[in-house]
Amino acid sequence: MENVPLLYFFLIVMAMSILHRKKKQQTKSWLSFLLISTSVVFLSACSSNTLTLEKDTLETNEVGLALIKGQTNDQAELTIDGTVVPHEEGNFSYEVKLTKDTPQKVIVTTHYKKEKLSKTVTIAPSKAFVKHVADEEKRLAAEAKEKAEKEKIAKEKAAAESAIVLSETTPTQENYDKAFTLVKALTDENKSFSERLEKVKQTIQLAAAKAEKMKTAEVALATAETQPTKPHYETAKLAIAQVPGGAEELAKRLDTVNSTIVAAEQESARQAAAEVTRLAETGGDQGGPVTTEMVFVTPTGKKYHAGKCGNGTYTEATMDDALARGLTPCSKCF
Incomplete structure (x- = not known):
C-alpha cells in the first residue's frame, strides 16, 4: 500500500x-x-493486504515501554504476538513492555481476504531500563531478605515462648536449660523472656533447696521413729522446721514420735510411783525373801535387760514389775 x-x-x-x-x-x-x-x-x-511499520527496531524508555506504530489496510485484521489490535482506518499503535533486560522480538501480522503478512519488530532494552531492572532486582532481593529475617525471628520467638511456658508449668532443670538456650540464641534480645526465665530459675533453686532440707528431715525423723528419745525428737523437729514451706506430713509423723516418748515417760513415772507405794505398804519388808533385783526396760520392748542393750529409751524397773508386764529376759543379757 x-x-x-x-x-x-x-x-x-x-x-x-x-x-x-x-x-x-x-x-x-x-x-x-x-x-x-x-x-x-x-x-x-x-483492495490488497498491506503492512507498513514506522520502525522495525525500537528502544524502550526507562521503565521498559516501547510503542509500535504502523499502517495496514483499513479492512484488515491486525494481531501482535497473537493479540488482536484495533486500528483506525489502517493506522495502529501498540505498547509493549519488557520485563527483562534482554531484547524481545514481537510478531506483527495482518489478515485480509485470505492474505497474510507478518513482520518482526525488535524491542531493545535501553540503558536506563537495564539500570531500572538491576535496581528493581536489588530492591526485591532486599525485601526478600528482610522478610526471611522477620520470619526467622518470629519462628525463634515462638519456639522460645513455647519452651518458657513448658519450664513455667513444669519447672525442671532440663526444661529450664532448653528454654535458656533458645532465648540466648534469639537474634533480638527479649527482656520479658529473660525476666520470666529468672523466675523459673529461682523456683527451681527453691525446689532444690527444699528437696535437700526434706532429705535431711526425713533422715532425722527416721532416727527418731526407731529410737524415740528426746534428743532424737528435738533433732528431727529442728530439721523439719528448716524445710522451706513446711513439711506437714513429716510434722504429723513427728507428733507420733512425741506421743510415744510422752507415753514412755508416763509409764516410767507410773512404775516408780507404784514401787514407792508398794514399799510403803510393806514397810520395806514382806516377812520373807523379797526380790529386789533391778532390770532395764523400754516403753515398747518385750524384753527386760541387765543394762542398756542397744538403742532406745531405757528405764530401771524391778524384776517383779518386768515380770508383771509379761516381759521375758533378753537372750544377750541373761
Whole structure:
C-alpha cells in the first residue's frame, strides 16, 4: 500500500506531459488510457493486504515501554504476538513492555481476504531500563531478605515462648536449660523472656533447696521413729522446721514420735510411783525373801535387760514389775 501514491503520482505526471503534445487526438487517447490504468492500479492496490511499520527496531524508555506504530489496510485484521489490535482506518499503535533486560522480538501480522503478512519488530532494552531492572532486582532481593529475617525471628520467638511456658508449668532443670538456650540464641534480645526465665530459675533453686532440707528431715525423723528419745525428737523437729514451706506430713509423723516418748515417760513415772507405794505398804519388808533385783526396760520392748542393750529409751524397773508386764529376759543379757 505504501507504493500506491507514488505510482499514482507517476502516472498522473505522464498523463500531464502527454497533454502538451501537439497531436490532440493522440493525446486524448493516451490520456484516457493512463487515467484508466491509474484507476485500475489504485483500486487494485487498495483492495490488497498491506503492512507498513514506522520502525522495525525500537528502544524502550526507562521503565521498559516501547510503542509500535504502523499502517495496514483499513479492512484488515491486525494481531501482535497473537493479540488482536484495533486500528483506525489502517493506522495502529501498540505498547509493549519488557520485563527483562534482554531484547524481545514481537510478531506483527495482518489478515485480509485470505492474505497474510507478518513482520518482526525488535524491542531493545535501553540503558536506563537495564539500570531500572538491576535496581528493581536489588530492591526485591532486599525485601526478600528482610522478610526471611522477620520470619526467622518470629519462628525463634515462638519456639522460645513455647519452651518458657513448658519450664513455667513444669519447672525442671532440663526444661529450664532448653528454654535458656533458645532465648540466648534469639537474634533480638527479649527482656520479658529473660525476666520470666529468672523466675523459673529461682523456683527451681527453691525446689532444690527444699528437696535437700526434706532429705535431711526425713533422715532425722527416721532416727527418731526407731529410737524415740528426746534428743532424737528435738533433732528431727529442728530439721523439719528448716524445710522451706513446711513439711506437714513429716510434722504429723513427728507428733507420733512425741506421743510415744510422752507415753514412755508416763509409764516410767507410773512404775516408780507404784514401787514407792508398794514399799510403803510393806514397810520395806514382806516377812520373807523379797526380790529386789533391778532390770532395764523400754516403753515398747518385750524384753527386760541387765543394762542398756542397744538403742532406745531405757528405764530401771524391778524384776517383779518386768515380770508383771509379761516381759521375758533378753537372750544377750541373761
